[in-house]
Amino acid sequence: MSTLFPPLPNFLHHADGEVRVVGHRISLYHLLTHYNAGESPESIALVFPTLKTSTIHKVIAFYLDHQPELDAYLQTYAGDLRAQENVAAPGPSRAELLRRLQDLRRQAHHAAEVSH
Numbered sequence: 001m002s003t004l005f006p007p008l009p010n011f012l013h014h015a016d017g018e019v020r021v022v023g024h025r026i027s028l029y030h031l032l033t034h035y036n037a038g039e040s041p042e043s044i045a046l047v048f049p050t051l052k053t054s055t056i057h058k059v060i061a062f063y064l065d066h067q068p069e070l071d072a073y074l075q076t077y078a079g080d081l082r083a084q085e086n087v088a089a090p091g092p093s094r095a096e097l098l099r100r101l102q103d104l105r106r107q108a109h110h111a112a113e114v115s116h
Contacts, residue, residue: 005073006066011058018077021059024050029077031059032070 008014011022019028026048034044041056048056063070092100 004069006062006069009058009062011055012062019073021051021055024048026051028059028070029074031056032063032074035060035063036074 008019012019012028013022014020020026021028021031031044031048031051034047035041039047041053041060044056045051045053
């Protein structure tokens with residue numbers, strides 16, 4: 001977290017490289033992404049039913065009080081997410097999947113012949 005980040009209120013904490021709501025694994029990033037998409041606190045509560053609407057209001061108030069710093073945090077966080085997506089290992093190719101399927105079919109056919 002940047003040194004420009006404001007001190008966290010008692011309902012937020014920094015854990016595992018991200019800011020989360022205390023007592024939850026719900027991140028500040030995800031809550032504010034919903035808020036910035038135009039969702040109301042009540043609709044956000046439907047997405048995160050374990051959060052009290054009053055807590056969501058507190059998070060939004062904290063955001064509005066520190067919007068420039070938190071917008072910078074959100075941009076950095078989104079960039080980190082994109083970077084992680086770009087380095088994710090690619091899955092097997094179509095040819096490899098077909099080869100594996102053929103191997104499984106051969107094994108199943110062989111097992112069926114042996115059991116008779």
